[in-house]
Amino acid sequence: MAFSQCDHDWEGRYYHIDQILDAPGPRTDEGFMAGDGVKDFLRNQSKILVIGAGGLGCEILANLALTGFKDIHVIDMDTIDISNLNRQFLFRQKDVAEFIMNRVPGVKVTPYFGKIQDKDDDYYLQFNLVICGLDSIEARRWINATLVNLVDPENPESLKPLIDGGTEGFKGQARVILPTITSCYECSLDMLNKPTAFPICTIANTPRLPEHCIEWASVLEWPRVYGDKKMDTDNPDDITWLYTIAAARAKEFKIEGVTWSLTQGVVKNIIPAIASTNAIIAASCCNEAFKIATSSAAYLNNYFMLIGTEGIYSYTFEHEKKKNCPVCGGDAVSLAVKPDMTLEELIEMLTERQDIQIKNPSLSTPTKQLYLRAPPQLEEATRPNLLKTVSELIPGGGEVTVTAGTLPFSLSLDITFT
Amino acid sequence: MIKIWSMKKNEDAATKKKPKTSAAQIRVQKDLTELDLPSTMKTHFPDPIDLLNFMLTITPDEGQMLLLPHAHDQYLNFLLLGMYKGGAFTFSFAINTNYPHDPPKVKCTQTIYHPNVDLEGNVCLNILREDWKPVLNLNSVMVGLQYLFLEPNADDPLNKEAAQEMSKNRDQFLHNVKSSMRGSSIKGVQYDKVLA
Numbered sequence: 001m002a003f004s005q006c007d008h009d010w011e012g013r014y015y016h017i018d019q020i021l022d023a024p025g026p027r028t029d030e031g032f033m034a035g036d037g038v039k040d041f042l043r044n045q046s047k048i049l050v051i052g053a054g055g056l057g058c059e060i061l062a063n064l065a066l067t068g069f070k071d072i073h074v075i076d077m078d079t080i081d082i083s084n085l086n087r088q089f090l091f092r093q094k095d096v097a098e099f100i101m102n103r104v105p106g107v108k109v110t111p112y113f114g115k116i117q118d119k120d121d122d123y124y125l126q127f128n129l130v131i132c133g134l135d136s137i138e139a140r141r142w143i144n145a146t147l148v149n150l151v152d153p154e155n156p157e158s159l160k161p162l163i164d165g166g167t168e169g170f171k172g173q174a175r176v177i178l179p180t181i182t183s184c185y186e187c188s189l190d191m192l193n194k195p196t197a198f199p200i201c202t203i204a205n206t207p208r209l210p211e212h213c214i215e216w217a218s219v220l221e222w223p224r225v226y227g228d229k230k231m232d233t234d235n236p237d238d239i240t241w242l243y244t245i246a247a248a249r250a251k252e253f254k255i256e257g258v259t260w261s262l263t264q265g266v267v268k269n270i271i272p273a274i275a276s277t278n279a280i281i282a283a284s285c286c287n288e289a290f291k292i293a294t295s296s297a298a299y300l301n302n303y304f305m306l307i308g309t310e311g312i313y314s315y316t317f318e319h320e321k322k323k324n325c326p327v328c329g330g331d332a333v334s335l336a337v338k339p340d341m342t343l344e345e346l347i348e349m350l351t352e353r354q355d356i357q358i359k360n361p362s363l364s365t366p367t368k369q370l371y372l373r374a375p376p377q378l379e380e381a382t383r384p385n386l387l388k389t390v391s392e393l394i395p396g397g398g399e400v401t402v403t404a405g406t407l408p409f410s411l412s413l414d415i416t417f418t
Numbered sequence: 419m420i421k422i423w424s425m426k427k428n429e430d431a432a433t434k435k436k437p438k439t440s441a442a443q444i445r446v447q448k449d450l451t452e453l454d455l456p457s458t459m460k461t462h463f464p465d466p467i468d469l470l471n472f473m474l475t476i477t478p479d480e481g482q483m484l485l486l487p488h489a490h491d492q493y494l495n496f497l498l499l500g501m502y503k504g505g506a507f508t509f510s511f512a513i514n515t516n517y518p519h520d521p522p523k524v525k526c527t528q529t530i531y532h533p534n535v536d537l538e539g540n541v542c543l544n545i546l547r548e549d550w551k552p553v554l555n556l557n558s559v560m561v562g563l564q565y566l567f568l569e570p571n572a573d574d575p576l577n578k579e580a581a582q583e584m585s586k587n588r589d590q591f592l593h594n595v596k597s598s599m600r601g602s603s604i605k606g607v608q609y610d611k612v613l614a
Contacts, residue, residue, distance in 0.1 A: 031424065138516045199542065199548050201575055204575075220536075224538050366439045369469070375460075377466065401439045409444070
């Protein structure tokens with residue numbers, strides 16, 4: 001198999017993995033192309049994106065490289081903090097790609113340092129699979145929504161499976177999201193633990209914990225002293241300022257335990273990471289990536305959770321799609337309208353349609369409001385649009401989001417002109 | 419991989435592309451257009467295009483007297499009814515792109531004499547911080563804010579002076595509320611004139 005063995009592949013490198021890929025097993029999918037076909041796809045064609053190169057991301061990168069993925073891209077925006085080094089065993093961001101390429105010859109790792117939001121649809125379209133090892137809810141929501149939006153029913157390859165790993169101390173989760181097919185990240189948003197927040201009056205009057213003193217410094221004193229200036233939690237000077245204020249407060253109330261690193265931990269909402277939890281979750285994510293890419297075994301459907309706080313407990317279940325999920329749920333309706341139809345006529349048409357059953361809708365595009373029912377000031381500001389034609393308001397047509405009290409969440413219209 | 423792609427092919431062809439409008443944006447549109455506010459509350463958008471930053475003005479009325487189990491409490495409550503009537507209190511709302519996972523940031527824009535609002539405008543309302551949940555909405559927050567003017571809570575003070583006065587000497591507290599609203603200074607603190 002000349003094509004799957006480049007110069008870098010040493011003798012016996014794929015001996016174990018090939019046991020799985022060379023012949024179908026009892027659980028392999030019908031579409032499984034045992035032998036060269038699947039090896040060629042895995043090693044020469046597939047392109048995989050890893051988001052996050054922190055504790056989890058480093059484990060994921062290492063596992064992917066050793067499993068035989070050859071074209072790996074990685075995005076990370078975080079600056080390196082010394083406290084991360086115990087688990088970011090690939091040492092430094094600028095080294096991550098280099099390190100893996102040296103350690104596992106034949107693998108190409110392409111790093112990008114920046115925000116996932118910097119990249120457009122075309123960038124994400126080039127990958128077959130996306131794996132997230134992130135600690136940010138906001139970033140996860142963004143990539144999830146982006147991949148759901150990417151799905152074009154006419155083009156099956158626009159469906160990019162998203163494997164999301166996450167850890168918090170001894171707990172972790174790995175899940176497989178097939179955008180538009182399975183439940184998405186947004187569907188499960190209400191399952192998240194809420195971040196610890198203390199009542200502001202406790203912080204102000206009756207601090208008992210070192211955390212109360214730190215929050216006093218960051219929530220009350222910072223805005224009082226600096227006004228609108230934003231705190232940069234990555235800037236050690238800002239942390240030092242907060243630490244000094246918090247320590248003075250702690251002294252006043254005879255509270256012990258305010259340290260510089262606790263201050264940083266509280267304001268950045270850092271949850272201690274356990275290297276072994278990261279390893280388990282990364283392994284699970286990479287197993288799924290391998291199974292999905294090769295069809296060599298059934299993949300996770302669709303949520304694996306791990307609780308290692310007391311012994312080891314894990315549970316796998318199917319998280320259901322939320323019908324009124326703002327990202328993957330709700331209905332989408334294509335509407336072809338005459339270019340000279342006014343917005344008022346469009347709204348009237350919507351309210352009259354039996355299959356939509358909508359009352360008092362408000363409409364907007366991704367960039368502007370078309371007509372909002374309330375509050376009165378916004379109604380007044382958007383009212384003149386009612387008499388404008390739809391083609392004047394959204395030249396070329398496109399997406400319109402409709403909300404109404406009678407809808408579970410929202411309705412998406414795809415407007416075209418006849 | 420091929421398997422996944424064939425799944426999409428087999429799926430109902432009617433599935434259309436989903437909106438590019440962010441979930442936070444849709445949720446704010448939904449919250450705002452379905453606000454059900456009493457006549458005592460009004461929103462104001464400095465920039466009507468920007469739904470994420472706006473003001474709320476509360477002009478409290480008498481409220482409704484709660485029926486409390488003890489006659490004494492009821493009497494005390496009665497004394498405080500409508501204590502903030504005649505004032506117009508303005509709050510700024512700032513919603514970030516992680517809404518509704520993150521609560522809106524709410525601050526009072528005036529210096530007011532209230533047990534649960536400090537001189538920087540921070541507000542002690544549980545659903546703005548520790549008890550915020552994504553199922554709550556802007557309407558819940560606004561109703562919660564108005565409730566603070568009808569039933570201030572001396573047990574969760576942010577303005578300690580005011581809270582102490584409220585629990586210890588209600589007459590003096592009432593007097594302070596009224597004079598603070600006219601823009602006078604109390605114990606060396608200059609309050610903003612907030613009469614509507």
